[in-house]
Amino acid sequence: MDCQEEKPIIYTMENKPIVTCAGDQGLFTSLYTSLAQQLPREPMEWRGTYGRAPKMIHLEANFVQFKEELLPKEGNKALLTFPFLHIYWTDCCDTEMYKSSVKEDMLRWQNTLRSHGSADWVIIIVETNDTKRKNKTNILPRSSIVDKIRSDFCNKQNDRCVVLSDPLKESSRSVESWNSLLLKLRTLLLMSFTKNLGRFEDDMRTLREKRTQPGWSFCEYFMVQEELAFVFEMLQQFEDALVQYDELDALFTQYVLNFGAGDTANWLGSFCAPVRNWSGLLLRRPIDMEKRDSIQRGEASLLDLRSYLFSRQCTLLIFLQRPWEVTQRALELLHNCVQELRLLEVSVVDGALDCWVFLSCLEVLHRIEGCCDQAQIAANCSHTVGLWAYATDKLKSLGELCGLVSEKVPTSEDLNRTVDLLAGLGDERPETANSLQSPYKKLKEALSSVEAFERHYLELSHAAMEMYQAIGRMRSARLVGKSLAEFYMRKGDPERAETFLQEALKSYVSEGWSLPLTHTRRQIAECQKLLGRTEDYLQTSALLAGDENLTTEERKHFFQEILSFAGKSGNPSHKVSLSMNVFAQLTRLQFHPATASVHSGGVLQVELMLRSLMPVSVHIQQLAASIHFEVDHGGTLGRSKGAQRHTNLGTIEFNLGNPSAGLPSSAAPRPVLELDEVQDRSPSDNSLNSTGVVCKNTHLLIRRHESNSPPEMPNCVSPPTVAMKEGAQMLKVQDVTLEPGNNSVIFTAPSGQPGSYMLRQLCATVGEVQFIQSHIYPSVGYEVYSQEPQLTVEPLSEPLLAGLPQMVKFTLLTGHYTVKKGDALQLSNSETMPILPSTSCTARISTPTAELVGESTLSIQSSEKVTSISLPPTPPYHTMEFQLEVLCIIPTGSERPANERLTNGEIRHRPRSYSHPDTPMTAIDQRMSIDCPWSIYSTLLTLTFYIPFKTKHSLLSAGNRKYIQVCVQNVSDVNFTLAEVKLTENQHASLELQSFNTKTHQLLCSKHSVFCLWEVRWKDDLPSCLQCVFSANFSPINQDTSAFKPFHYQFQLERVTTLYSVRAEILPPSGEQHCRCGLVCDLEVCITRLTELSEGEITEDSKTDTDGLKTTKLMYEVADSSSNWAVCGKSSGMVLMPTKANATHKVQIEVMPLFAGHLPFPKIKVLKYLPHTAAVATQPDPDSCVENDSLSLLDKTLDDQADTASIRSRGSVHSVGSGDQQQRGVAMPRLEPFSPGQVFNHSHTQQVLVLPTTEDHIMEVNAT
Amino acid sequence: MAVCIAAFAKENYPLYIRSVPTQNELKFHYTVHTSLDVVEEKISAVGKSLGDQRELYLGLLYPTEDYKVYGYVTNSKVKFVIVVDSSNTSLRDNEIRSMFRKLHNSFTDVMCNPFYNPGDPIQSKAFNGIVSGMMVQTG
Structure with a gap:
């Protein structure tokens, strides 16, 4: 382990910060294992330089034996070999030994360090109990050695001396001392990092600031900053390391851009050298030393630099577990490199860049595949698909370049080019030599033959398409598909091409993209032509011929294609x-x-x-x-x-x-509401059961309009034939x-x-x-x-007036019926409405559009019962119009003929007059029955006429003399002239009616009345009943006399004779000359019978004769309605009147005037008294009954009066009988008024002077 | 400056599309059409995260070797796309944003025109003028 220092620094991952060890090597060796293990166990917070965020960091160290050579010389910027901490180990506890050797050794060590300016050192003193015990005799207190060392070396920095106690024992003391040692070491290491890296970064920045100076080299600077990146990487601060590379990247990019803007830097010259090697990215090594060296030597090409930079970034990103950023950056890098080479005008062999991009894409993808599992890759297609598509693109252009995309074999020129390209790839790198699927092998194979190329190209294309589809980028997928289709077309395989084109076409159609649509459709047309799909081809041609995006020439071409097919005399x-x-x-x-x-x-x-x-x-x-x-x-x-x-x-x-513009739905109109009226009629009688409105196109209207639904296009992909x-x-x-x-x-x-x-x-x-x-x-x-013939008859002008000739319009819609010669309308004549013969009656025949076709004269023949109108020949569906003049005879009053039958056997409906609500005129409905040639049924029509007059009559009396007044009221809107007003009495020849009407012609304006008066004179006896006929001629004003039409009014007057005369006199109280207000006067009423008993009376009163003497009972009544008089005592009473002429009865009644002045006499009423019949004779006291109930009786009589009057006015003979019956039914005494002419009141409207009372003038004055 | 500017309706059919005359118009149509994939992807992604405070600018949709395609979507889902030449590196994101904003404003004016039927192709001279101002001035 202590011989590591000789190794070159290549494997950054295994690099650790170097810590040197001096002093007792044996001691260190014994402690090394636990030290190396324990140091990284606890993280430390490191606040980096330049305001970097604090991080927790696990420190590791590479402990090496101290040598002077390890210390950096002046100017050496290497950071990786920089010893960050120097440790001196000793377990000396013997003062003598310390003084003799250890101190000296330490001093030497210290001096060496000082001479190299290193202040990062620590002295570790190891204490063991064994050593203590062994040298008990000459032992100094332990602390004294430590103190000595401290005082000798650490005069200011006490912390530079650490004691480790019993390091090899498992005691709490040992653990404690270990911990404090480790903490100390970590702290010191971090301090050293901060200090040294800070210094380094300062230097680096200074160097960077000099970049504008001549002679500055990017490559040199690159090496310096990369050193920093290495250290961060060594400290596992990958983020910071990446930042260094990104800064370098940005700096370089900026230089290239500046170059593009004309600002050239000398050092950039080396990057502008022609590209000779395009072997692609190499991402399998952590550091590509080859490229690094070339950069260091300043010989790297742009692609080399970019490749190296990216490989480092890639490595760091993968450490950071951000593989998807790699793919994204890769795509950017590749695009960017292509642009930069273009910008720098670096000469590149055709296709070389395509090779480089292709290889690089695959290399990145392989690298990503190498560090992610399959599921992860599938889920992140969106990040890799760009690279796949780019690689596909590039392979395609390579294939085209090398003549691999055609039906033919590549030419020798193509082959030469291929060889050149392959040469630029160099040899395969040892890392991938054993891999069967390396990008290098793939490219080489793809370029080797047409078949291999196709296989590789299809594989890539499909991969890209599938990925696009998987992530829902359908448009992109279709674009790849289109590119694939172009490939197939080149290969002479239109069938496969068409599938892809149709797919693409669908999307352009649905989204309304006209230009791509046209382009794709042209390609489809080509396919279809090659495939011999005539119908489809013609359809597409038709679409293209109408496509405005094409030139007229092209459109004509496609149209000609249709015509030439159409012109072929093929199979008909x-x-x-x-x-x-x-x-x-x-x-x-x-x-x-x-x-x-x-x-x-x-x-x-x-x-x-x-x-x-x-x-x-x-x-x-x-x-x-x-x-x-x-x-x-x-x-x-x-x-x-x-x-x-x-x-x-x-x-x-x-x-x-x-x-052609292909605007989809939003521009297309919404369907219009189509509504239909629906009527449900009963099948039996055609009556309406229900009616309603139905929307016929609900399926179109109510359909959901999705916002993203593909719009309806008039030209669908391939219109359904x-x-x-x-x-x-x-x-x-x-x-x-x-x-x-x-x-x-x-x-x-x-x-x-x-x-x-x-x-x-x-x-x-x-x-x-x-x-x-x-x-x-x-x-x-x-x-x-098809229409049935229709005949309508309507008045030419409203309203039709009865009594005057009126024009009526006949309209015949012939419908499907053809009116032949000889066809005639048969009108049944009616007495009340004759059809007036007219000389010229023309029929107008017109078409349904109201164009006049012809006119012809109608011949009208009238027999006794039928009027026949022969019609001119008329074609179907024409309208024939003609007018006839008719006259509605005004019914004369009460005449009521028996029902009669019409010629056609129908019962004649009497024209019944009735009052119309809209008009004051009385209306008469006249029915017409017309037999038409097209139907076996008669057409029944009704015309409504209006009587223009209202006539009233009244009988006036003066004593015995009688007058008849007739009032004619014009209720129409027309002004008339009335002439030859006449009144005749038919039954009594002796009767003479003397007219008081002087004018022969009289104007009768609309809404005005004319009164006519006659005096009735008789010789022997006045008949009790008069049958009168009022007649006059009338015509609308300003028409000649021939237009006069008669008007008759028949009426009957009954009980005309005056039976009684009533004379009243008011006598002032005795001693008074005049009546006075407040004084009771006598009212003397004298009732005189003027005639013998008349016939009518006998029938009425004969039964009442009980004592042989013929009398009639009369009832009189004095009533003052205007409160002028107060009737004192009895106001009414019964009078038995002998039925002799001139029999007189006098009644005296006391009345009192209430006011002064000329007061009209109180009203005296005389009424017939009809006693109750025998059936009710058991009633105890009829008189008292009358007396008591006089008021109620009076009321009753008033009712009766109205009743009987109404009966009488109708002229009904039965009315009396009915009155009898009524009387019997009521079984009560009854009062009946006389007819208007039967009682003559002499003192009617007479007045009497009443003086005010002389005394007692009371005047009330109210002052306010 | 842009080489192609396009506006699409909510249903993705083009309301307006104009490219520099020197280059193949069809290619731009294809490019812009394909960019709708990303536009839709971004819209749906945005819709998921923040409902109301939506950023209209969609940013770089995708780069190609030659062009950069930027997107923008109005609240009524009308989309604008600006295609910029890749070699044109002087354009910053902010400038693209302001171009979109100008475009949007002009589009709003078009919509305010009572004679314009929403959904019809844009033929407004004013809009055309704004677009011309953003396009590359060639010769």
């Missing part, structure tokens, strides 16, 4: 189907007419807008669109249904995006030329059968080639409908 049954999208795009589809709905047989045109993507104009033999036909069960509703379906009226835009379905119906156009860009093609759509026609596929035929679009989306279709 074999047609090639290609996808339409790549050839031309359907951009718009337009229907004419825009409703996309025609009647069967109608003309429908479909205009397609096709954008041709081809570079030149294309002649197409046939362009066809297949149609899916579905029979429409909707029946006649075709038109409306068709309109609902196509909301975008006739024009459908297709958004396909731009295929679809066979054209030969439908029964097709839209076809022959011989179309499509120019580049937009083209419009017009089809005439078949419209034979009614139903829905959906456009499904589109196919363009060019010779043997068919371009097919498998489906047109969004789905497009049109409707062909």
